[in-house]
Amino acid sequence: MTDSTDSTEPAVGAPERRPGGRTARVRAQVLDAVRAELAEAGPEGLTVEGVAARAGVHRTTVYRRWRDVGGLLVDVIAAAGEMDWQPPDTGSLRGDLTALNREIQESLVVRPSFAVALMAASFHSEQAARAQTRLWADRYAQCEILVERAVARGELPARGATELDARSLLIAATAPVYHQVVLLRADPDPRLPERAAAAAVLAAAAGAFSVPRTEGA
Amino acid sequence: MTDSTDSTEPAVGAPERRPGGRTARVRAQVLDAVRAELAEAGPEGLTVEGVAARAGVHRTTVYRRWRDVGGLLVDVIAAAGEMDWQPPDTGSLRGDLTALNREIQESLVVRPSFAVALMAASFHSEQAARAQTRLWADRYAQCEILVERAVARGELPARGATELDARSLLIAATAPVYHQVVLLRADPDPRLPERAAAAAVLAAAAGAFSVPRTEGA
Numbered sequence: 184m185t186d187s188t189d190s191t192e193p194a195v196g197a198p199e200r201r202p203g204g205r206t207a208r209v210r211a212q213v214l215d216a217v218r219a220e221l222a223e224a225g226p227e228g229l230t231v232e233g234v235a236a237r238a239g240v241h242r243t244t245v246y247r248r249w250r251d252v253g254g255l256l257v258d259v260i261a262a263a264g265e266m267d268w269q270p271p272d273t274g275s276l277r278g279d280l281t282a283l284n285r286e287i288q289e290s291l292v293v294r295p296s297f298a299v300a301l302m303a304a305s306f307h308s309e310q311a312a313r314a315q316t317r318l319w320a321d322r323y324a325q326c327e328i329l330v331e332r333a334v335a336r337g338e339l340p341a342r343g344a345t346e347l348d349a350r351s352l353l354i355a356a357t358a359p360v361y362h363q364v365v366l367l368r369a370d371p372d373p374r375l376p377e378r379a380a381a382a383a384v385l386a387a388a389a390g391a392f393s394v395p396r397t398e399g400a
Numbered sequence: 401m402t403d404s405t406d407s408t409e410p411a412v413g414a415p416e417r418r419p420g421g422r423t424a425r426v427r428a429q430v431l432d433a434v435r436a437e438l439a440e441a442g443p444e445g446l447t448v449e450g451v452a453a454r455a456g457v458h459r460t461t462v463y464r465r466w467r468d469v470g471g472l473l474v475d476v477i478a479a480a481g482e483m484d485w486q487p488p489d490t491g492s493l494r495g496d497l498t499a500l501n502r503e504i505q506e507s508l509v510v511r512p513s514f515a516v517a518l519m520a521a522s523f524h525s526e527q528a529a530r531a532q533t534r535l536w537a538d539r540y541a542q543c544e545i546l547v548e549r550a551v552a553r554g555e556l557p558a559r560g561a562t563e564l565d566a567r568s569l570l571i572a573a574t575a576p577v578y579h580q581v582v583l584l585r586a587d588p589d590p591r592l593p594e595r596a597a598a599a600a601v602l603a604a605a606a607g608a609f610s611v612p613r614t615e616g617a
Binding site for chain 1: 442444519520522523524529532533536537568571572574575576578579580582583584585586595596598599600602603605606607608609
């Protein structure tokens with residue numbers, strides 16, 4: 184993001200001049216290999232050599248561009264953030280949050296799960312943890328539009344002296360899905376995405392997640 | 401659990417005849433060492449040799465009783481389950497859930513955090529993951545009394561054809577705290593324990609977490 188254009192050494196993971204050129208192809212091959220190795224063996228099993236072999240590139244190429252396993256993890260998380268992801272738009276807050284939760288649950292229960300592998304990696308590497316924190320912050324920020332739309336539609340009460348803390352509402356709606364699948368390792372409950380969404384909407388309608396207007400300013 | 405009483409080899413992590421005797425002392429020393437090593441270096445840094453050295457016992461003692469790092473992790477999680485833990489009893493559901501969330505948040509933000517180290521270990525070892533799943537299931541089961549007391553006090557509406565799914569309510573109340581601190585790695589918000597508790601209580605009062613009576617039977 185901040186590397187100067189006349190730099191001769193590309194920054195770790197930064198795209199070079201020709202998108203779609205050889206550099207982009209190598210990056211795609213290497214990151215595919217990182218995802219496959221992560222899903223198969225977890226972050227402890229990740230090595231530059233293993234990634235290079237699976238990607239079919241020379242390991243010095245990997246060392247030069249990504250330096251180490253931490254650099255590979257950061258770039259695979261950055262690539263997830265570059266995906267053209269759009270939050271759902273079903274016409275109601277409950278529908279939107281249910282669709283979001285279904286997408287989350289799906290990404291967590293598929294085997295092997297890249298999403299779970301990334302979380303495991305964030306326990307393993309401080310660098311990966313920071314990259315993942317940025318990715319999640321971006322995704323929750325993107326989802327605030329769901330709450331804004333619901334307020335505009337009049338689905339949630341507008342209150343004079345308070346405003347709705349959209350992020351708290353989004354976390355209340357989505358956290359139970361992560362909690363059940365990732366931390367409690369319960370069998371995925373197909374009704375949970377809708378139930379967790381409905382509970383958060385009921386709480387919001389009853390005045391939860393309202394904060395004094397000055398607080399967020 | 402299933403080892404026969406005339407076995408000459410004690411089961412992995414099973415207490416022997418004389419609680420408080422040498423066996424119990426060795427177990428306490430070894431598990432203290434596991435907790436310290438986990439908190440310092442994480443599950444990847446855990447070795448039988450390191451634990452034995454820190455505990456001041458011979459490594460063959462550790463190998464004989466716990467077999468490997470997986471056995472140590474399982475026993476340290478089992479020991480957490482043996483703690484005489486009682487859920488809070490403040491007189492209101494909101495107060496109880498707030499107190500529970502404060503306890504959870506405290507255990508997650510203290511540095512080094514044994515609770516976070518255990519979660520990291522559960523990504524690392526299938527054995528540790530299963531032991532942790534059992535521990536969490538026990539803790540949530542212990543907490544169902546909070547919801548039962550609230551229903552008995554008339555804080556939550558009794559509904560003819562439905563009953564309250566206590567576990568879903570408890571997960572809705574507590575999941576945001578884990579989500580913020582462990583997965584999102586946000587700075588701990590001192591208001592979150594109460595806010596997450598309040599949101600879950602509002603949702604429950606509005607009819608969330610109600611399931612048809614037949615479903616749970």
